[in-house]
Amino acid sequence: MKALVTGANGFLGSYLVRHLLERDYEVTAMTRRRDQGLASLDVEMAHGDVRDFDSVLKACTGQDIVFHTAAISGIWGPWKKFYTTNTVGTRNVVDACVQSSVRRLIYTSSPSVTFNGEHQTNIDESVPYPKRWLCHYPHSKALAEQNVLSANDRFDLLTCALRPHLIWGPGDRHLVPRLIERAKKKQLRRVGDGTNLIDTIYVENAAEAHWQAAEALTEDSPLCGKAYFVSQDDPVNCWDWINEILQMAGLPRIRQSISFRWAHRLGYLLENVHELMNKDSEPRMTRFLAAQLAKNHYFDISRAKRDFGYSPRVGNAAGMLRLQESLYAQARD
Numbered sequence: 001m002k003a004l005v006t007g008a009n010g011f012l013g014s015y016l017v018r019h020l021l022e023r024d025y026e027v028t029a030m031t032r033r034r035d036q037g038l039a040s041l042d043v044e045m046a047h048g049d050v051r052d053f054d055s056v057l058k059a060c061t062g063q064d065i066v067f068h069t070a071a072i073s074g075i076w077g078p079w080k081k082f083y084t085t086n087t088v089g090t091r092n093v094v095d096a097c098v099q100s101s102v103r104r105l106i107y108t109s110s111p112s113v114t115f116n117g118e119h120q121t122n123i124d125e126s127v128p129y130p131k132r133w134l135c136h137y138p139h140s141k142a143l144a145e146q147n148v149l150s151a152n153d154r155f156d157l158l159t160c161a162l163r164p165h166l167i168w169g170p171g172d173r174h175l176v177p178r179l180i181e182r183a184k185k186k187q188l189r190r191v192g193d194g195t196n197l198i199d200t201i202y203v204e205n206a207a208e209a210h211w212q213a214a215e216a217l218t219e220d221s222p223l224c225g226k227a228y229f230v231s232q233d234d235p236v237n238c239w240d241w242i243n244e245i246l247q248m249a250g251l252p253r254i255r256q257s258i259s260f261r262w263a264h265r266l267g268y269l270l271e272n273v274h275e276l277m278n279k280d281s282e283p284r285m286t287r288f289l290a291a292q293l294a295k296n297h298y299f300d301i302s303r304a305k306r307d308f309g310y311s312p313r314v315g316n317a318a319g320m321l322r323l324q325e326s327l328y329a330q331a332r333d
Helices: 010-020 055-061 079-099 136-154 175-184 201-218 237-250 260-276 287-294 300-310 314-330
Strands: 003-004 026-031 044-047 063-066 104-108 120-123 158-164 224-230 297-299
Touching: 003 010, 003 055, 003 297, 010 026, 010 063, 010 201, 026 055, 044 055, 055 079, 063 201, 063 237, 079 104, 079 136, 104 136, 136 158, 136 224, 158 201, 175 237, 201 224, 201 300, 224 300, 237 314, 260 287
Parallel strands: 003 026, 003 063, 026 044, 063 104, 104 158, 120 297, 158 224
Antiparallel strands: none
16 A cells, blocks of 8 residues: 655654554655655655645655645744645645545544634534634634545545644654743743643554544545544543643643633734734734633544544553653653
């Protein structure tokens, strides 16, 4: 089986490449820049940007399946930045798959495509896209997801989308390092009453979910044209989880707090200031971030369990132990 992984040098993409190699896939890794870690593996390298259709088409040629993980994430920035990579880039992948007669496309989406700023308590995939967006990232991803899913009906291409939430584990270059950096600068405050529950997913479980979905995505299977939440299936208290990570890094627990109402107002104010001053830097608080830090957002993954047998192989406790070991190793180095 020949598989293309876009964003192969990203956190999830790099784990997915290794997961596929272990299962005897012939893997092509598409990246914007050269990566020494991938170069040491038994993979074909395809250098290019998903915003460039010709480079995507070249990478897709001869593939049986495409895993599209490449994306720009973040809670701040111009619409064009997110739209061109996440929405137009995904459209390029879909069109290249169709022109290259790729049979299957697995798209890495995000649960934030359904987030409207309110509590999401054990919701399933029947929840619609929101009518308003708190930042450009989920909006651009929702447009991309709709393109991927609708392609299943329009072309001779089988598609599905996975929505992994807060991917974490050894090798993370974004979520955990960001928490630690802000804590060191004393910029972390608990938002809300500290009781909100969130879903997360350990990176190896996210990679395996993509492989399982790919194996199950066949004609007339229930996956065709569908989106799926995937998680640890074990919601955690947001602030207990953050504090546990900080303690692993030898940092104190978060003691100070701010109400959701004031955090939301502060986010609104800072967003306007940054827009008026045309600042590229991310505001310390935004409305989206305030809601993410104060509200429940965990999901019913029954559909993924039923349709492609997903079950988190690495539990929270085991994953946190591996994360702790990796943070200790980094500290020693």
